[in-house]
Amino acid sequence: MKASLKSIGKTFPGVRALHDVSIDIADGEVLGLVGENGAGKSTLIKILAGVYPHGSFKGELIVGGKPARFGSTLDARRAGVAVVHQELALVPELSVAENLMLGREPARFGLLDREQLEADARAMLALVGLDVELDVPVSELGVGVQQMLEIARALADRASVIVLDEPTAALTDGEVAALFALVRARKSEGASFVYISHRLEEIAALCDRVAVLRDGELVGVVEPSVDLVPLMTGEHVHVSRAREHARARSETPVLEVDHLRVAHPSRPGVYVVDDLSFTVAAGEVLALAGAMGSGRTAALSALFGTARSGFTGTVKIDGNAIAIREPRDAIDAGIAYVPEDRKAMGLVLELSAGDNLALSSLARLSRLGVVDAARAEHAALTRVRDMSIKVPDLGAEVATLSGGTQQKIVIGKWLDLEPRVLLLDEPTRGVDVGAKAEIYALVEELTGRGHAVVIASSDLPELVRLADRVLVLREGKLAGTLEGEAIAPLAIMQLAVGHAVKKASYEARA
Amino acid sequence: MKLERSAHTPRRAGDTGTLWLAGVLAGLWLVLAAVPGTRGVFLTQANLATLLVQSSVLLVISVGMTLVILIRGIDLSVGAGVALTGTVAAMLQLHCGASAPVAILAALAVGALLGAWHGLWTGWIGVPSFIVTLAGFKAYRGGALVLSGAKGLSPMSAGFEQLAGSIPTGATYAAVLAVLALGVGLTLRDAQRRKQLQLAPLTSRVVALRIAVQVALAVVVLAVFGDRGMPVLVVIAAAVAIAGVFVTRRTRFGRHLYAIGGNPEAARLSGIDVRKTTLGAFLIVGVLTALAGVMLAARVNGVTPGSQGNLLELDAVTAVVIGGTALGGGRGSVIGTVLGTLVFSTLANGMNHLRVDSNLQLIFTGLVLLVAVGLSKGKRP
Numbered sequence: 001m002k003a004s005l006k007s008i009g010k011t012f013p014g015v016r017a018l019h020d021v022s023i024d025i026a027d028g029e030v031l032g033l034v035g036e037n038g039a040g041k042s043t044l045i046k047i048l049a050g051v052y053p054h055g056s057f058k059g060e061l062i063v064g065g066k067p068a069r070f071g072s073t074l075d076a077r078r079a080g081v082a083v084v085h086q087e088l089a090l091v092p093e094l095s096v097a098e099n100l101m102l103g104r105e106p107a108r109f110g111l112l113d114r115e116q117l118e119a120d121a122r123a124m125l126a127l128v129g130l131d132v133e134l135d136v137p138v139s140e141l142g143v144g145v146q147q148m149l150e151i152a153r154a155l156a157d158r159a160s161v162i163v164l165d166e167p168t169a170a171l172t173d174g175e176v177a178a179l180f181a182l183v184r185a186r187k188s189e190g191a192s193f194v195y196i197s198h199r200l201e202e203i204a205a206l207c208d209r210v211a212v213l214r215d216g217e218l219v220g221v222v223e224p225s226v227d228l229v230p231l232m233t234g235e236h237v238h239v240s241r242a243r244e245h246a247r248a249r250s251e252t253p254v255l256e257v258d259h260l261r262v263a264h265p266s267r268p269g270v271y272v273v274d275d276l277s278f279t280v281a282a283g284e285v286l287a288l289a290g291a292m293g294s295g296r297t298a299a300l301s302a303l304f305g306t307a308r309s310g311f312t313g314t315v316k317i318d319g320n321a322i323a324i325r326e327p328r329d330a331i332d333a334g335i336a337y338v339p340e341d342r343k344a345m346g347l348v349l350e351l352s353a354g355d356n357l358a359l360s361s362l363a364r365l366s367r368l369g370v371v372d373a374a375r376a377e378h379a380a381l382t383r384v385r386d387m388s389i390k391v392p393d394l395g396a397e398v399a400t401l402s403g404g405t406q407q408k409i410v411i412g413k414w415l416d417l418e419p420r421v422l423l424l425d426e427p428t429r430g431v432d433v434g435a436k437a438e439i440y441a442l443v444e445e446l447t448g449r450g451h452a453v454v455i456a457s458s459d460l461p462e463l464v465r466l467a468d469r470v471l472v473l474r475e476g477k478l479a480g481t482l483e484g485e486a487i488a489p490l491a492i493m494q495l496a497v498g499h500a501v502k503k504a505s506y507e508a509r510a
Numbered sequence: 511m512k513l514e515r516s517a518h519t520p521r522r523a524g525d526t527g528t529l530w531l532a533g534v535l536a537g538l539w540l541v542l543a544a545v546p547g548t549r550g551v552f553l554t555q556a557n558l559a560t561l562l563v564q565s566s567v568l569l570v571i572s573v574g575m576t577l578v579i580l581i582r583g584i585d586l587s588v589g590a591g592v593a594l595t596g597t598v599a600a601m602l603q604l605h606c607g608a609s610a611p612v613a614i615l616a617a618l619a620v621g622a623l624l625g626a627w628h629g630l631w632t633g634w635i636g637v638p639s640f641i642v643t644l645a646g647f648k649a650y651r652g653g654a655l656v657l658s659g660a661k662g663l664s665p666m667s668a669g670f671e672q673l674a675g676s677i678p679t680g681a682t683y684a685a686v687l688a689v690l691a692l693g694v695g696l697t698l699r700d701a702q703r704r705k706q707l708q709l710a711p712l713t714s715r716v717v718a719l720r721i722a723v724q725v726a727l728a729v730v731v732l733a734v735f736g737d738r739g740m741p742v743l744v745v746i747a748a749a750v751a752i753a754g755v756f757v758t759r760r761t762r763f764g765r766h767l768y769a770i771g772g773n774p775e776a777a778r779l780s781g782i783d784v785r786k787t788t789l790g791a792f793l794i795v796g797v798l799t800a801l802a803g804v805m806l807a808a809r810v811n812g813v814t815p816g817s818q819g820n821l822l823e824l825d826a827v828t829a830v831v832i833g834g835t836a837l838g839g840g841r842g843s844v845i846g847t848v849l850g851t852l853v854f855s856t857l858a859n860g861m862n863h864l865r866v867d868s869n870l871q872l873i874f875t876g877l878v879l880l881v882a883v884g885l886s887k888g889k890r891p
Binding site: 304306326327328331337339344345346347348349350351355358359360362363365366369370371372373374375377378381413 | 700703704706707708709760761762763764765766768769771772773775776777778779780781782783840841
């Protein structure tokens with residue numbers, strides 16, 4: 001037995017985060033850990049990682065056969081527990097090598113041994129099979145590569161228990177395959193993993209057993225082949241894989257984009273979106289697919305007026321050409337945008353749920369600049385009820401809410417404005433299954449009411465589920481369009497990478 | 511959804527911090543009243559009146575400073591701005607024979623220009639406000655010295671003497687009661703609006719509590735100023751403070767300040783005009799700086815361009831931070847700043863009564879700043 005959690009319980013003021021959870025992690029196994037947001041996964045991991053020190057929780061922790069009393073994360077690391085957190089902990093300005101060796105820089109009398117540092121960093125990269133320049137600042141790398149660097153850092157500790165918290169959220173399929181190969185290799189050497197993911201197909205492909213948490217309690221430890229969704233939600237929320245075609249689609253385009261070109265923010269002559277044209281009709285869901293950096297996000301943010309170096313091309317809403325220089329212009333024209341990174345760009349974490357919901361419509365809620373607080377609250381309450389946003393009350397700080405709830409707030413803040421076009425970037429990233437289904441239902445409801453939706457996503461089942469048409473981008477250019485029955489994960493993948501994907505390599509995960 | 515029942519008035523971040531600070535202030539007052547060193551003069555009408563007059567200039571500056579700190583900015587130029595705007599007003603009076611209202615309006619206009627200048631550099635050109643206003647810190651002091659030929663300007667004319675005086679007793683009662691009526695009216699209107707829109711009602715306890723606090727404040731103010739009339743400087747400072755509370759809590763502009771301070775990117779993507787709001791905040795500080803410049807010139811009956819308003823910027827930052835506003839922006843309140851300013855002034859006043867050496871006072875004030883922020887760390891999420 002590598003590690004055991006015995007009757008773990010943890011309460012925060014007013015919240016019981018965990019209650020009597022006992023899990024064993026066997027030698028050389030990959031244990032899946034699933035549950036909706038707020039089920040207690042993060043708390044459990046933080047206890048294992050020493051973030052919550054011994055004494056601040058109930059129960060006992062046994063690592064390597066000995067009772068573990070971690071006072072800090074450093075204690076946990078020394079005992080062989082390494083955690084790759086969902087949020088990246090890299091210093092953007094430092095180089096790849098400096099980041100990999102952060103906190104363990106080789107030095108003599110305080111003087112940095114740069115050569116040794118590079119050599120060690122190179123060895124760590126070799127460990128994860130990653131090929132990047134050692135001296136580039138991390139900020140110039142894609143999120144996927146950054147994530148792999150984090151993983152390299154954890155593996156280099158020669159940890160015996162490695163916790164991976166949503167490691168694939170930002171990875172391309174190629175990188176996911178590489179990660180899985182790595183995990184399997186280390187597992188065969190005897191290392192144990194705890195693998196947390198919302199992507200159940202990954203759990204099924206990688207894990208030996210799966211522990212399911214719900215409302216802070218362990219529902220059970222099951223075979224990965226079991227249908228996990230009912231266990232996680234406690235009810236039968238079924239995310240339909242079949243697309244529903246019954247939509248009030250009209251032929252008149254709401255949004256017309258012609259020859260959209262977006263320049264690379266720092267490299268002149270390079271275009272992150274290169275000559276993209278499309279239309280979206282009322283009631284239609286158009287999807288933009290493609291690998292990371294293929295131009296999905298760049299296209300959406302350009303349409304919302306946030307492209308740093310601007311864009312060329314024409315954009316029409318309901319046939320009227322509009323000039324989009326900044327978000328205000330887009331909003332005034334009836335465009336709403338739900339950005340990829342909700343914490344950095346969608347929410348004001350310091351403010352309450354109610355204040356966040358009112359963020360975009362304060363102009364409508366005020367007279368002569370004075371906000372009608374009662375009306376704002378009424379509007380927010382209506383939104384909370386209609387969208388079943390799970391908040392204790394409007395005063396709840398959004399920072400404390402689950403990912404799914406936060407995402408509904410980011411979407412909800414636009415709905416008062418009745419936007420003609422809704423741009424959604426990764427609308428369900430880091431969102432639990434139940435909330436995912438509700439967001440899908442919301443998209444369908446909005447299109448049913450005649451809104452046009454453009455969605456960018458790396459979640460292929462999501463595209464299959466929602467999209468009427470899929471534009472696949474590759475290096476900023478349109479690689480192909482899929483429509484109706486032709487929309488399938490494999491077809492999207494093939495267009496995205498530009499050559500035939502071996503069916504097996506994808507199916508192995510799917 | 512069970513929300514219907516559990517929904518209540520949104521909590522405001524900082525409410526507990528504000529209460530805590532009010533407790534600290536009350537505690538300070540009681541201690542200063544009780545210790546023998548103050549010879550029982552602290553809680554007298556005369557001393558409290560002095561205390562409030564002494565606080566008034568700092569309070570006006572601090573309210574403005576709160577707005578810019580809320581959006582992650584700072585204004586280091588306010589002390590020099592006080593000197594420059596005061597100099598402008600004094601020069602107009604002494605050398606051009608302008609009447610007090612003209613001189614005051616001119617000073618306010620200069621203040622607005624300075625504020626707009628900061629706003630443009632910060633919002634449009636993107637220079638951090640620390641740098642923009644550090645430049646002002648140097649330049650405006652220089653400007654005041656150049657304009658005045660580095661000579662002291664005094665005395666101020668008749669109009670300014672009135673600023674340093676008090677309003678009549680009748681007017682004091684009228685003003686306090688009018689503000690009280692406004693406060694009670696707003697409270698009742700809130701309750702009414704909530705009922706009308708079928709929101710979770712304010713309980714009668716909450717309504718009663720709010721009104722009780724307002725009445726208590728009015729009683730205290732009347733107890734201090736009722737039979738001698740309220741000093742004009744205090745009237746101005748109170749008006750600025752009340753306007754500040756209103757603007758931050760109840761206006762769109764105010765809400766935008768919190769959103770921008772919390773997450774400028776999310777604010778921009780929500781359609782908030784970050785640049786204009788930034789300009790607005792700096793413009794307001796500029797005007798309040800000029801107002802403080804005029805008030806100080808009136809209080810000391812003259813302007814010493816080389817030293818007037820020295821260190822005022824740092825005193826204001828101290829008051830704002832003691833008041834619980836985060837230097838990182840997004841969190842804080844004008845009410846906190848009012849309490850912070852009063853704590854700051856109370857310490858100064860109390861130490862004078864206790865005959866603490868003025869050099870020791872500096873050391874002590876520094877420690878209080880550290881301890882206040884350190885203690886309140888645990889009070890905030």
